[in-house]
Each structure stands twice: as structure tokens, then as C-alpha cells.
Amino acid sequence: MYAHADKRCPITELVAHIKNGDCLAIGGGLSWREPMAALRELIRQDINGLKLVGSAHGIDVDLLCGAGRVAVSAESYVGFEQDFGMAINYRRACEAGFVKVEDNCCYTLVQQLRAAISGLPFMPIRSVQGTDFMQLHPEFKTMTCPFTGEPLVLVPALKPDIAILHAHYADRHGNLHIEGPPVADILFAKASAKVIATVEEIIPHQELAQKGVTIPYFYVTAISEVPYGAHPTACYPHYAYDRDHTAHYYQAAKRGVDNFRDNYLKPFIHDCKDHESYIAAIGGKTRLAQLEQWHESTEQWMQLYE
Amino acid sequence: MNNAANKQTCTLGELMIYHIALSIEDGILAFHGFGSPLVQLALHLAKQSHAPNLILVAGATYGINPTPAFLTPTTNDFAMNRGAECHLNIEELFDLAASGRMGRMFLSGLQIDRWGNMNVTRLGNDGRLTLKLPGGGGGCNLSCDADHVTIWTAAHRVHADEKGRRRYRLVERCDFVTSVGQRTAEGLPRSGMPYRGLGPDCIVTDLGIFSFHGDGHAQLRAIYPDTSVEMVAENTGFDFPVADNLATAELPNVEMIEFIRRLDPMKIHERELSLADRGRSFALK
Numbered sequence: 001m002y003a004h005a006d007k008r009c010p011i012t013e014l015v016a017h018i019k020n021g022d023c024l025a026i027g028g029g030l031s032w033r034e035p036m037a038a039l040r041e042l043i044r045q046d047i048n049g050l051k052l053v054g055s056a057h058g059i060d061v062d063l064l065c066g067a068g069r070v071a072v073s074a075e076s077y078v079g080f081e082q083d084f085g086m087a088i089n090y091r092r093a094c095e096a097g098f099v100k101v102e103d104n105c106c107y108t109l110v111q112q113l114r115a116a117i118s119g120l121p122f123m124p125i126r127s128v129q130g131t132d133f134m135q136l137h138p139e140f141k142t143m144t145c146p147f148t149g150e151p152l153v154l155v156p157a158l159k160p161d162i163a164i165l166h167a168h169y170a171d172r173h174g175n176l177h178i179e180g181p182p183v184a185d186i187l188f189a190k191a192s193a194k195v196i197a198t199v200e201e202i203i204p205h206q207e208l209a210q211k212g213v214t215i216p217y218f219y220v221t222a223i224s225e226v227p228y229g230a231h232p233t234a235c236y237p238h239y240a241y242d243r244d245h246t247a248h249y250y251q252a253a254k255r256g257v258d259n260f261r262d263n264y265l266k267p268f269i270h271d272c273k274d275h276e277s278y279i280a281a282i283g284g285k286t287r288l289a290q291l292e293q294w295h296e297s298t299e300q301w302m303q304l305y306e
Numbered sequence: 307m308n309n310a311a312n313k314q315t316c317t318l319g320e321l322m323i324y325h326i327a328l329s330i331e332d333g334i335l336a337f338h339g340f341g342s343p344l345v346q347l348a349l350h351l352a353k354q355s356h357a358p359n360l361i362l363v364a365g366a367t368y369g370i371n372p373t374p375a376f377l378t379p380t381t382n383d384f385a386m387n388r389g390a391e392c393h394l395n396i397e398e399l400f401d402l403a404a405s406g407r408m409g410r411m412f413l414s415g416l417q418i419d420r421w422g423n424m425n426v427t428r429l430g431n432d433g434r435l436t437l438k439l440p441g442g443g444g445g446c447n448l449s450c451d452a453d454h455v456t457i458w459t460a461a462h463r464v465h466a467d468e469k470g471r472r473r474y475r476l477v478e479r480c481d482f483v484t485s486v487g488q489r490t491a492e493g494l495p496r497s498g499m500p501y502r503g504l505g506p507d508c509i510v511t512d513l514g515i516f517s518f519h520g521d522g523h524a525q526l527r528a529i530y531p532d533t534s535v536e537m538v539a540e541n542t543g544f545d546f547p548v549a550d551n552l553a554t555a556e557l558p559n560v561e562m563i564e565f566i567r568r569l570d571p572m573k574i575h576e577r578e579l580s581l582a583d584r585g586r587s588f589a590l591k
Binding site for chain 2: 029030031032055056075076077078079080081082083086087090091094095097101103105106107108110114125126127128129130131132133150151152180181182183184186187234236237240241243294298301302305306
């Protein structure tokens, strides 16, 4: 339990909570509210050998794979949907054997997190049996239900070492408010040993309470105010998804490992000493204003995808 | 093509959307998942036409009955969730399926076998990984739990690679079973498995439509105006029965086509189709 009064810290200290080899649950989903600034800082801090767990992800997991920080992936999906297709860095790292593939499925993950949240060693599910996930996960067991006689699959509790989230608002105590889909963030926060979060803005508790507490403070280890901290993923209603930047990212990845290092990791991570220099590198206020103006008209919103 | 002529034809994408929509019953809860623009449009089309009481759950946002501003290439986007009546969270959506309250799910695969087992996890046999696929999201769980499953693929037609090899989409055997069909890969009937759901009941492809025979085998039910049984067989990695009443698939009407075009002005759904297939169209009667 994290009971202290003031959870605020700089992003460098926030990310230093992650240790080499940690099991990391990344919040958000697909192109929505990924804690990208914190992941970039993680890469700058040379944290390695991570095991990733999650539901449906994209650039967050792909970036960590492209930077060589991942040892095991137990994600349910990693890709760029019909936008760009397969996650190239992720694929390359899995196929080369750098990343051990332990794919999972969304409900299996949910049940494993719920077991951890409830303090139980496992949860039962009816699905998964008959699929090859049983071979991929020898830790899954089967049993006959003592009440109905049905065969059930038991999936063990999953307690990630650390959940890393990006939320819209926090108060200094660490209460978090998320607008729109929380995806698995609430489950991650409740199941993980530590929770670190970047937020668009830290506001007084009264204001936060009016918006609503999505995740209570005592789950939360530390917070940092990092405006635009989800870029290039969306953090509606603050800003839309930066498809142009993601296209640049994807093309750099597509041209190979060296190209990705020289044309993405170097200019947008290693050459940026902090988040402010990253924001300057992606086009500064001009670019951010375009992403913030999505709601002005449907035409303007659509242009962000063309 | 001028506007008048354009209105008299339906594209392959629109035909597939229509037939995916026809698989959706009114009044059920159905979930469109992510990375599935043909299915996303089909759910909205169904709700607009024959299934007004459909409980439409948007993929990724878990919003219920949204009226999207326009289709986006990324599913977890406010544009896709506009006007949602209420929201589920991730555990609630999957609990609904696990407790038998999800009427239909839509799944696809890079490999699909004769029983409707599918692989979206990995290619390669004997522990060798030759191609890491994106993974199935919650497809594995939902293939067991949802009442019914509609399978779709826009890549049934096989193209030879530079070495002349043809890699089937409809395969003899999946390298990895991500989601389950009417029988296990070993041929054990689904009725012997402890699933709640009844499994896949159709496969809508770029070449035709299959249903599933009483024994759980895919059976060709319909072809398109520009395909034939021979063409389907030539592009399928297993032998299949053909329904006695094999039909040519019915085309959607003008209102339906206009609805699809309004909802998807950027033609995101065409990204599921091969370049050649984007040019296929059919004259409306």
C-alpha cells in the first residue's frame, strides 16, 4: 500500500522504479493512451530483460523490442491493425529468438490478474482447452469441477512487478482519473506490486474528485506530470493519435535494425535529453496544435488519418 | 467511373460486408473486435437494416451502440466510439461471453482449417518459429465462449511467392491453433469439448461463402458472380463438399452500399483486400 501524501517526482525517478528483468504491465491499448514518454525514458535509462504482459498493443511493445529491452512477450496482440500491419521490430525480435514468445489471450490475462487481485492462487476458465496455448503455457492446469464435473482450465495468479500507466489527471496523493476506455489499466493497477503513472496534469484533489477517481491513490507508487506523455498515441480529449509520426516510425523500422536505430531511436530518444526535447523533435507546438484540434470539425479530424 | 455508374455497382468489400452482416441475428450482443474494418462496417450495417436491436459492442473501446464519425484505421479511437450509449470494461465484455451472453463473435486467421480452427499466433512447425503473427487478442477465449462465430478472410485467393510457392489461407492443418472450430485439429467433435458456444457457422471470403456441414466440415454454400466452384477449389488447401443448393451470393441494395460509403469515406475496409480485389465490382440488378 502506498499511503504517503505526495507521490510527485520527476520522470527520471519515476522510471527508475523499473528494474532489469521486471514483469511489466503497460497500460492503454493499441493507439490509445500508451505511456510512451515513460517508455522512452526507460530506454534512455538502459533498463533491460523485461517480461511484458498485456492485451492488445502496438507501438509501445514494438518500440521496446526495437530498442532491445524485451526478453519475454506474453502479450495477446502486438500490431498496427489495418493502419500499418504487422509490428516489425516485435516480429524481428521474436523470430531472431531475442524475445521469447509466450502469447496469451485477453480473458486468460483478465482471470490471472483477478486471481492476484483476490489473493487467490488461480482462477478457472472454460476456454483455452483444445488450443495450442495449453502447450505454450505448461503452467496452465486442468481439473474436473467438483460441482459440475466439467473439465476446467486453471490459470495461475499474475502479479506484475510494475504497472506503467498514462492517465489524464492525478492529484498529488496519486489518485488517478482516466477519461474514455481504461482498457486493462485498473486491473493492472490492482494486481501489480508497484504502479507508476505519467499524467497530462496534476490538479487539486477537489477538482480530481469531481471528475471521478478511476484508480485510488494507495495503489499508486509514484506520479509525474508529463503533458503529451502518450504521444504519438492518442490521449483524447486532449489530443488525437499522431499518424504521421507513427508512419515515420514504421518506415524506419521497415528499413531494418540499423535504419531504425539511426532514424528513430537516435533522433527521438537518445538525442533527446528529456521529454521537452522530444516534443521539439516531433514538431513542437505547431504539430501538437494540429493533434489538439481534432474536435473542430469532422474534416479536420479525418485529415489526421490521410 | 461516373457517379451514376458507380451507384449501380457493388464492390467486393461491400459484398463481403453485406454477407458478414447477414450472419448477425437481431437482439443479440455482438462484438466487432479490432483490426477488422469489414466486420466493423457489417455490424453497423446490420444494426441499420435487419437487426435494429443488436447490442453492438465496439472493439477496443467497449462502447455500446456508438455512431462513428468515420471509420478509422485504428480501433481504439474516439471517432469509432462517438455517441456510445454506455461502456463495458474489459472484464465485463469477456464475462458476458463466458456466461453465455455474447451471441456472436467474428474471427479471422492467417491459417483456417476445414473445421474452422485458426492460427494468428505463429507459423513454423516442430518448435521452429518462421513468422511471428500479431496474436489473437481475446479470440481464443471467445471462440470457445461466444454462442456463434462468423469467420471471415479477404485473402482466400492464393498468390505464388517469388519462389513459386503457394501458401494457402484455407489450409490442411494450422501450425498453431489460436482459436477453435467445429472439431479439434485431431478431428474430435466440438460436442466432446466443454465449451459453452456452438462454434463457427460460416466463412465469408473473397471467393465465396462456406457454411458448416452437420459433421463440422466447411461446405461451400455460395459463390460470387465472378467466381466458380473450380476457382474456390483451386485456392483451398483441403477438399470440401458443395451444398446441393449452391447459390450465387445476393448483392446488397443501393441504400446499404450508400450507408457503407458514408461510414467509411477513407475506404479503410479496402486495406483488408488485395490490390487486384479492390477493382472487383458487380452490377446491381
